[in-house]
Amino acid sequence: RTLRIGLIPGDGIGREVIPAGRRLLESLPSSLGLKFSFVDLDAGFDTFKRTGTALPDQTVEVLKKECDGALFGAVSSPSTKVAGYSSPIVALRKRLDLYANVRPVKTTAGGSATGSPIDLVIVRENTEDLYVKEEKTTEGPNGKVAEAIKRISERASFRIATMAGEIALRRQKIREVSPGTSHISKPMVTITHKSNVLSQTDGLFRETARQALANPKYSSVEVEEQIVDSMVYKLFRQPGYYDVVVAPNLYGDILSDGAAALVGSLGLVPSANVGDGFAIGEPCHGSAPDIEGKGIANPIATLRSVALMLEFLGEEPAAAKIYAAVDGNLDEGKLLSPDLGGNATTQEVLDDVLKRL
């Protein structure tokens, strides 16, 4: 099977980690029976400055017509308001209907910032909530008043909760074939919301998620719920408690940064933007202007995002190989990038992972 992969480095360290992701794909053992072809695509703030748009139509078209999946690096946000600029990754998620943002956060033997083992995945709705970006501003007697729409639909809530249920089952299956790789003992989905304040929107999310997960298919999955503020509290205090967390877009955004902090670095946390038959791997970190161009960005989040993309494209054996190689690097702990307290370069970390494939 040959997979065509769009490469969208974006800005800053996106340009350093996406090439590492490509090298990883090119280096996969041929026994897996996978070939890759690549196409370089533009998006980001630099693209905006050059062309007036942060997400050229061309990029979307090529992804739709030619590609099986893609890797997205990071984009810088302008530090002051720039007329006409709008985040390309948010647009891409919507235009390709990549309705799930899947963010696994896992400690390896090396441990976590809190000391306790963590093995959770945040399944974030990726197309609606406040991210519909429908805003308006009016001028009133007391100055400006701006309003934004938070939209929650039954359809999007149902499909994201179903995805969470599927992921819970899949994780359980993986734990069964490789015992000892996780402290989690049974599948659980935690529904996150704030329906004590937002009874209609978050209420709809909560009820629809409960309905989706009431499907007998998921009868082995424990379903519970948590108000988003308490959830952040408990996530800090007892991160090992969670298995799969499903959340509306914005809470998912916030929770995944919180979870990333618990494992020591955003540089470790991958994500996949997943739609029907398409996936974009994307490290959770940003464009990191402070270390841009120094060759010291941690490539792990991207390498894991490559695996996650492959997983959602049905290539689980390839994904498993990558996860194992990355875990090998981290567990040995000899070649770590500066964010993890080491002094290895992006290239050295990559080479170490490739050698373990």
Added chain:
Amino acid sequence: RTLRIGLIPGDGIGREVIPAGRRLLESLPSSLGLKFSFVDLDAGFDTFKRTGTALPDQTVEVLKKECDGALFGAVSSPSTKVAGYSSPIVALRKRLDLYANVRPVKTTAGGSATGSPIDLVIVRENTEDLYVKEEKTTEGPNGKVAEAIKRISERASFRIATMAGEIALRRQKIREVSPGTSHISKPMVTITHKSNVLSQTDGLFRETARQALANPKYSSVEVEEQIVDSMVYKLFRQPGYYDVVVAPNLYGDILSDGAAALVGSLGLVPSANVGDGFAIGEPCHGSAPDIEGKGIANPIATLRSVALMLEFLGEEPAAAKIYAAVDGNLDEGKLLSPDLGGNATTQEVLDDVLKRL
């Protein structure tokens, strides 16, 4: 001066900690020249079940007409949707225009869950954002679609940022008169927002806050900003970095639970809902049905909320006495409630604090 204080225990452990707050006020040394009278007021889920409303008009009227301040305990949220029920504290904040929710989070010598000293205060806008609770649901071709309004006004953003600036200056003054009580060396306000997605609403918050803080009065205050997701990340990783954090309502809600987790227990974290000339002290924790009626709720959050209320009613010396007594209890660490790993009862912790006044 005699202050009349409304007592609104609410549900669950609210009924155990608010009496402790009253005892504290009654026990303040007479040298402070303060007298108190009290009025018991209803609100909460039990009130709702009894009367059909969670916040009787009577409660609001008495607060408005008779009281100088109040103490609010906690309310339970129904675990499934209950028609007509709506959170009384959210309504109270709006009806009394208590526009600021001030939540100091501070470690004592006893230390924090992360080991590093923390001395920050979250200044949360308390009247708008998604808490305007303007929601509607429509039935579309793909099922229900619910929408909520997130409203951000220039007026509310300006006054909350001004409050943050004032608090930053006041904290600096306190550090000057009592050196060695904080690791913070200079005043700073961090503006939290998500204007990379919500350019109009959060953009307005950000710009208005910057304007308010550009007042020469605050020239000694460093002003910086952080996107809410990165903020949660950094709050976990480097909590000692923050001094004053100003945030729209919902982010403030989430961030304060995160910060509370860092100091070890929600049972330690107070808040004050502050308007012009009125303040309601409110522990950050909830009604805790799991420990209700056992007499082991941690009263510290309430005792500190009493102090915070007094601070905003202009009674700083009384507040300082309470803070010192509470810190004394925590630093000695002999009489701690179970949430802090001890086995003292609510009463024992209270008595220990009173004895230190």
